[in-house]
Amino acid sequence: MTISIWRYSHLVLAVSSFLFLVLASVTGIILSFQPVSEKLQPYRTDGFDQARLSETLPLLRTKYPGITDLSVDANDFVQIKGSDENGEKLSGYIDPLTGKILGVPGEKNAFFEWVTALHRSLFIHETGRFFIGFTAFLLLLITVSGTILIIQRQRGLKRFFTKIVRENFAQYYHVVLGRLSLIPIFIIALTGTYLSLARFGFIETPKYSPKIDFDAIQSDPAKKPADFDIFKQIKLSDVQAIEFPFSEDVEDYYTLKLKDRELTVNQITGDMLSENKYATAELLTTLSLDLHTGRSSGIWAIVLALASGNILFFIYSGFAMTLKRRANRVKNKFTAEESEFIILVGSENGSTFQYANAIHQQLTANGKTTHVTELDNYKVFPKASHIIAMTATYGLGNPPTNAAHFRNKIEKHQQPNPVHFSVVGFGSHSYPDFCKFAFEVDHLFAKQPWAVPMLEIHTVNDKSPEEFSQWATAWSQHADIPLSVSKDLPVIKQERPHALTVVDKTQVSASGESFLIRFRTEDVEFTSGDLLAIYPADDHRERQYSIGKIGNDVQLSVKLHANGLGSEYLYRIQPGEKIQARIDSNTHFHFPQKAKSVIMISNGTGIAPFLGMIDQPTPNASCHLYCGFRDASSFGLYKSAIEQNLADEKLASLHVAYSREGEKQYVKDLLEKDAALIADVLSGEGVIMLCGSLTMQNNVVELLENICQTSLGKSVSYYQSHGQVLMDCY
Amino acid sequence: MSNLFKISLLFLALTFGKPSVSFAQAGAATKYKCMIQMTNYMGEGAYIVISLIDAKGAYEKTLYVMGPDKKWYNSLKEWNKFRAKKPVNISAITGASVTGGDRSVNTIEIDNSKINAGYKLRFESAVEDKSYHVKDVEIPLTTEGLAAKSEGSGYIRYVRFSPN
Numbered sequence: 059m060t061i062s063i064w065r066y067s068h069l070v071l072a073v074s075s076f077l078f079l080v081l082a083s084v085t086g087i088i089l090s091f092q093p094v095s096e097k098l099q100p101y102r103t104d105g106f107d108q109a110r111l112s113e114t115l116p117l118l119r120t121k122y123p124g125i126t127d128l129s130v131d132a133n134d135f136v137q138i139k140g141s142d143e144n145g146e147k148l149s150g151y152i153d154p155l156t157g158k159i160l161g162v163p164g165e166k167n168a169f170f171e172w173v174t175a176l177h178r179s180l181f182i183h184e185t186g187r188f189f190i191g192f193t194a195f196l197l198l199l200i201t202v203s204g205t206i207l208i209i210q211r212q213r214g215l216k217r218f219f220t221k222i223v224r225e226n227f228a229q230y231y232h233v234v235l236g237r238l239s240l241i242p243i244f245i246i247a248l249t250g251t252y253l254s255l256a257r258f259g260f261i262e263t264p265k266y267s268p269k270i271d272f273d274a275i276q277s278d279p280a281k282k283p284a285d286f287d288i289f290k291q292i293k294l295s296d297v298q299a300i301e302f303p304f305s306e307d308v309e310d311y312y313t314l315k316l317k318d319r320e321l322t323v324n325q326i327t328g329d330m331l332s333e334n335k336y337a338t339a340e341l342l343t344t345l346s347l348d349l350h351t352g353r354s355s356g357i358w359a360i361v362l363a364l365a366s367g368n369i370l371f372f373i374y375s376g377f378a379m380t381l382k383r384r385a386n387r388v389k390n391k392f393t394a395e396e397s398e399f400i401i402l403v404g405s406e407n408g409s410t411f412q413y414a415n416a417i418h419q420q421l422t423a424n425g426k427t428t429h430v431t432e433l434d435n436y437k438v439f440p441k442a443s444h445i446i447a448m449t450a451t452y453g454l455g456n457p458p459t460n461a462a463h464f465r466n467k468i469e470k471h472q473q474p475n476p477v478h479f480s481v482v483g484f485g486s487h488s489y490p491d492f493c494k495f496a497f498e499v500d501h502l503f504a505k506q507p508w509a510v511p512m513l514e515i516h517t518v519n520d521k522s523p524e525e526f527s528q529w530a531t532a533w534s535q536h537a538d539i540p541l542s543v544s545k546d547l548p549v550i551k552q553e554r555p556h557a558l559t560v561v562d563k564t565q566v567s568a569s570g571e572s573f574l575i576r577f578r579t580e581d582v583e584f585t586s587g588d589l590l591a592i593y594p595a596d597d598h599r600e601r602q603y604s605i606g607k608i609g610n611d612v613q614l615s616v617k618l619h620a621n622g623l624g625s626e627y628l629y630r631i632q633p634g635e636k637i638q639a640r641i642d643s644n645t646h647f648h649f650p651q652k653a654k655s656v657i658m659i660s661n662g663t664g665i666a667p668f669l670g671m672i673d674q675p676t677p678n679a680s681c682h683l684y685c686g687f688r689d690a691s692s693f694g695l696y697k698s699a700i701e702q703n704l705a706d707e708k709l710a711s712l713h714v715a716y717s718r719e720g721e722k723q724y725v726k727d728l729l730e731k732d733a734a735l736i737a738d739v740l741s742g743e744g745v746i747m748l749c750g751s752l753t754m755q756n757n758v759v760e761l762l763e764n765i766c767q768t769s770l771g772k773s774v775s776y777y778q779s780h781g782q783v784l785m786d787c788y
Numbered sequence: 789m790s791n792l793f794k795i796s797l798l799f800l801a802l803t804f805g806k807p808s809v810s811f812a813q814a815g816a817a818t819k820y821k822c823m824i825q826m827t828n829y830m831g832e833g834a835y836i837v838i839s840l841i842d843a844k845g846a847y848e849k850t851l852y853v854m855g856p857d858k859k860w861y862n863s864l865k866e867w868n869k870f871r872a873k874k875p876v877n878i879s880a881i882t883g884a885s886v887t888g889g890d891r892s893v894n895t896i897e898i899d900n901s902k903i904n905a906g907y908k909l910r911f912e913s914a915v916e917d918k919s920y921h922v923k924d925v926e927i928p929l930t931t932e933g934l935a936a937k938s939e940g941s942g943y944i945r946y947v948r949f950s951p952n
Contacts, residue, residue, distance in 0.1 A: 126893035145819035265828030
């Protein structure tokens with residue numbers, strides 16, 4: 059199973075670093091409580107923000123003559139160090155306005171120290187620091203690849219924060235939380251990497267020694283420290299640390315380490331002796347430390363804790379997803395060369411394989427030779443009689459990674475024997491280009507001379523079991539291979555919960571002609587375009603008919619085949635008789651609610667659903683019907699009803715083609731003449747609906763493709779995926 | 789009987805013990821402020837020990853330790869041997885380690901009898917994963933030595949003293 063380079067990198071990076079990531083995340087969560095717990099201490103005073111050096115420094119030097127150092131930490135606690143009058147050590151947090159000692163700094167919390175050492179270096183010094191730094195870098199790459207995966211999944215940067223399709227718990231929250239904690243995790247990874255690079259000297263953070271010209275030092279005019287201009291300008295909140303002059307000597311000076319620069323100040327005159335602005339690298343190191351540790355903001359520290367917690371969840375959910383996907387891997391018993399049934403899969407993340415596998419197992423259980431492979435592995439399958447293509451769509455209607463070359467390969471490799479094909483598209487209506495690639499695959503097959511359409515394309519929205527089972531049921535009927543219920547395969551429906559009573563039926567003079575049959579039912583709500591499934595022989599064999607809703611009745615249009623299982627059964631039953639059957643909602647072929655104009659195209663009995671759609675009042679939509687029949691007498695069955703609709707202005711225009719009479723036209727020929735109307739309808743967000751034989755469908759879709767390409771510059775699959783070309787063919 | 793014995797012992801201890809302590813404080817020792825200015829080396833905070841060295845070059849007393857964590861003391865190899873041989877409680881003379889470019893000011897106490905008597909002051913330094921300097925600074929413990937600015941050879945740029 060090939061997966062995209064980003065997904066692969068994302069996984070490989072995660073696998074190679076997860077042990078260190080777990081350790082760093084757990085310790086990181088613990089450490090985020092350090093700034094929070096520190097800030098709870100009461101050493102930050104209200105006057106801190108106002109205090110200026112011109113007030114605080116003289117006050118402290120008078121009160122504590124032995125003071126040597128002052129420092130302001132990330133919590134805005136002001137700490138002094140020095141010695142008292144007895145030469146004993148002096149150390150305490152002070153109030154910068156009164157000089158009062160508020161408390162004595164305790165020992166550093168041994169537990170946090172221990173956890174910090176583990177977080178930074180795993181207790182193995184430089185080696186550990188290297189591993190942790192490298193892990194931070196890998197996390198950075200994981201974040202980047204993850205971001206790209208989200209962008210791909212959401213079909214573009216602009217849709218980054220739109221709804222996420224839920225496949226399962228691990229996948230959904232991996233993406234949802236990934237999006238939310240992306241920025242904090244990116245910051246953690248970036249700052250962690252930066253700090254490691256700085257630590258190992260890859261980023262030069264030059265240290266600086268004040269350059270003072272001692273020969274030029276002045277000792278007058280002497281000023282009081284309270285009057286030093288520099289001290290008046292600088293607030294205590296700008297200060298990181300201050301070194302007091304070591305002695306009274308004029309050559310000993312104040313060193314002011316501010317947030318952005320370092321100054322030295324003559325202790326007698328208050329002149330500035332030197333000034334050094336910190337290098338960008340040094341400022342970045344400080345910023346990185348602030349951001350990485352959360353030391354300067356309790357709220358940020360909590361955000362960091364949550365982000366670290368998320369990393370742990372990502373590790374869990376990421377592996378859960380990976381294991382699930384690996385479980386979908388295919389086990390082929392037969393080679394592609396010896397198999398009669400070929401299942402081709404197009405999948406970006408591997409989830410479509412689970413459906414392919416389910417069918418694969420069922421066919422194998424039925425003693426069929428079956429082979430599952432990727433669409434990109436398409437080649438000549440010498441023994442194939444059936445091809446099933448199951449594919450997702452990726453990005454903006456693009457093929458998934460493992461189907462990127464299918465277009466070229468299907469043109470290149472011609473199958474030696476006729477092969478029945480059926481395409482199942484997996485997608486979600488949450489995305490604009492629903493199953494676009496699947497529609498394309500269907501067209502590609504249809505164009506091949508060896509390809510025999512077996513079913514029209516089926517689409518499965520959001521992995522709907524009902525829709526997949528609809529396809530599986532139809533396929534199983536057509537291939538005449540019973541697919542039984544299994545735990546992997548959604549139940550194939552066989553139940554017939556609805557009772558329908560025949561109310562009317564027309565007569566035919568010979569087989570090959572069509573008849574209309576009406577049923578009445580109170581068991582279920584339905585509408586035109588829904589499907590009636592009947593079981594003529596009361597066994598697994600099912601026949602489906604497209605419903606036209608006339609009044610409140612179910613109307614079918616059926617062609618009587620000699621020895622036709624379904625048609626003979628329907629012709630046999632008489633008005634008043636009751637049958638047990640099932641009406642399946644077929645939402646993808648309902649009359650569009652919003653379209654202003656609708657073109658309905660049918661041949662033969664495919665007119666059935668349209669009869670109902672035209673008959674039901676459809677406000678504001680103008681309907682055009684293009685239908686094909688053998689001859690005028692075949693059309694006669696529907697003529698009076700349709701002419702009534704024309705008279706009632708329910709139908710805007712009617713175009714009938716006769717294939718065996720007069721100009722001997724097909725419905726396609728009528729459409730070709732009205733290409734401009736078709737282009738108009740599509741560009742005006744109108745809808746084209748097709749019902750009838752698969753041959754008609756192939757011809758019409760080919761025509762539509764030409765019209766779309768020449769007049770609209772888009773492929774017909776674009777309109778299919780946007781619900782503007784609807785098909786229900788058989 | 790035993791109470792009487794204890795009380796007499798206490799009395800003896802008070803009479804003879806107290807004067808000897810006050811004698812040491814008042815007469816025989818002086819406190820100095822000692823400033824260490826570090827070079828701009830890159831890396832972790834340096835562990836530095838100030839020791840009193842006798843005329844034979846042997847450790848006699850530990851005066852100050854910059855570096856709180858005992859697990860790193862073995863990186864100060866020579867001093868650590870002395871510490872192992874003669875363990876004393878150094879918690880009162882222990883402070884923080886010193887980072888490159890920084891300054892550290894501490895108070896050390898030196899017996900007056902050791903000054904100008906052939907003793908030396910040794911500043912020994914070590915940094916995690918970097919070289920170890922037995923004699924980063926070593927100065928003769930003389931009146932001149934304590935007045936001068938002494939250049940270091942390792943992580944220490946210079947050392948200065950001032951009477952407290």
